[in-house]
Amino acid sequence: MTTDFYPVENRILSLLYHSKVSMTTYELSKKLKLSFPTTKKYIQTLIDKGAVIEDKLAKNNKATYKLNFKLLKDVKSNAIKNKSLPQDKSTQKIIATKKNSVGKGEILRTADLFAGVGGIRLAFEREGFKTVFANDFDRYCKIIYDANFPEPKMTLGDINDIDLKSIPSFEILLGGFPCQPFSIAGYRKGFKDAKGRGNLFFRIAEILDEKKPKAFLLENVKNLRNHDGGRTFEIISKTLHDLGYVFKVAILNSANYGNMPQNRERIFIVGFRNKKAYDAFEFPKELALTTSFKDFLETEPVDDKYYYNEKPLYERIVNDVNNENTVYQWRRGYVRANKKGLVPTLTANMGAGGHNVAIIKNHKGIRKFTPRECYSLQGFPKSFKLPAMADSQLYHQAGNSVTVPVLQRIAKEMKKALS
Numbered sequence: 001m002t003t004d005f006y007p008v009e010n011r012i013l014s015l016l017y018h019s020k021v022s023m024t025t026y027e028l029s030k031k032l033k034l035s036f037p038t039t040k041k042y043i044q045t046l047i048d049k050g051a052v053i054e055d056k057l058a059k060n061n062k063a064t065y066k067l068n069f070k071l072l073k074d075v076k077s078n079a080i081k082n083k084s085l086p087q088d089k090s091t092q093k094i095i096a097t098k099k100n101s102v103g104k105g106e107i108l109r110t111a112d113l114f115a116g117v118g119g120i121r122l123a124f125e126r127e128g129f130k131t132v133f134a135n136d137f138d139r140y141c142k143i144i145y146d147a148n149f150p151e152p153k154m155t156l157g158d159i160n161d162i163d164l165k166s167i168p169s170f171e172i173l174l175g176g177f178p179c180q181p182f183s184i185a186g187y188r189k190g191f192k193d194a195k196g197r198g199n200l201f202f203r204i205a206e207i208l209d210e211k212k213p214k215a216f217l218l219e220n221v222k223n224l225r226n227h228d229g230g231r232t233f234e235i236i237s238k239t240l241h242d243l244g245y246v247f248k249v250a251i252l253n254s255a256n257y258g259n260m261p262q263n264r265e266r267i268f269i270v271g272f273r274n275k276k277a278y279d280a281f282e283f284p285k286e287l288a289l290t291t292s293f294k295d296f297l298e299t300e301p302v303d304d305k306y307y308y309n310e311k312p313l314y315e316r317i318v319n320d321v322n323n324e325n326t327v328y329q330w331r332r333g334y335v336r337a338n339k340k341g342l343v344p345t346l347t348a349n350m351g352a353g354g355h356n357v358a359i360i361k362n363h364k365g366i367r368k369f370t371p372r373e374c375y376s377l378q379g380f381p382k383s384f385k386l387p388a389m390a391d392s393q394l395y396h397q398a399g400n401s402v403t404v405p406v407l408q409r410i411a412k413e414m415k416k417a418l419s
């Protein structure tokens, strides 16, 4: 499922970008296929009312788009005076970006925020991107991350406390950020004022504002889209647009987009400052699933501690967990079989027992996946080091991470779009 976020103000910017000439309000309304002529008087009325235009674009009558107030102001002050629409600041920014566009073979630098164990980094480095900064505040993540990515090491600390000046320049911001609720009231004060609230999306916005990377990739749970009745996502969209980005959104399932047998749906937001790169970017296409969870099992016998045999739960599940080709999931009080043979979404709490644990059966008994198998099911290679630490931590970080092949396919498309 893919959606374009391309509101009317960005269409105006794009028209300006392509034409690089000013235009009359009549031309503007014609080019935008507005259902009414954008007269000086009409613009004035809207500004006086402090209203936003809700305009149905010709192509998509169902969608309504908001023309932002700031642009209207620019239209007012310039169009009314000169009968023409000059480039506003954001347009100039887009044009500046074009001159700077990435040449073929140029290395794109990334900042790996909310880096976890580096699943996103691994995917982007496989596609030739270069990581120049990594941050997370979890010390277990740092142990795993640094064991696998010697340079640059993870900067350990709360992202809200990191001095933005200490972050080196980069072209792509990467962030699988935690989804937190934020209030509309907080938002109205602007994302800078919301900093004190420690909201992580607004911290990302601040970093985008300060560093102005060419592009970003944000990853989150599927539900981000519907969180708080859609308001959270609306604020995120508006903020990203206000920062000068156009972006596309997709919900991709690892089973359909990464050829990995895990039912893991995640939302991806990929944005660009440059309209051409935005146009060129496409999310990867669906792939046939040719792997089975069995391809990712350890080849050596696994420790008895992963088996349920002789544990209290065993008697409750033994009759239901009866097929070696199926993955089961312990729900509160019952076992659910995944009919498609997929592994249920690996979660951060699976190490602590809980109701999401995936269960399989073999000739020796009934067991859960080992930490190594969880990393393999997320697409990490066998060579990925898992330092000695409590299993619960290893499970936690695996569940928090991403399915690497899905991210690698997105990285590949981003690179194409930026070259």
Ligand SMILES: C[S@@+](CC[C@H](N)C(=O)[O-])C[C@H]1O[C@@H](n2cnc3c(N)ncnc32)[C@H](O)[C@@H]1O
Binding pocket: 114, 115, 116, 117, 118, 119, 120, 121, 135, 136, 137, 138, 141, 157, 158, 159, 160, 175, 176, 177, 178, 200, 397, 400, 401, 402
């Ligand atoms: C969903 S995980 C991202 C995992 C990562 N994409 C990966 O591939 O492993 C979110 C990460 O954000 C980190 N985090 C949460 N709040 C943070 C903060 N205020 N500052 C820095 N890191 C934070 C958590 O420790 C966690 O590792």
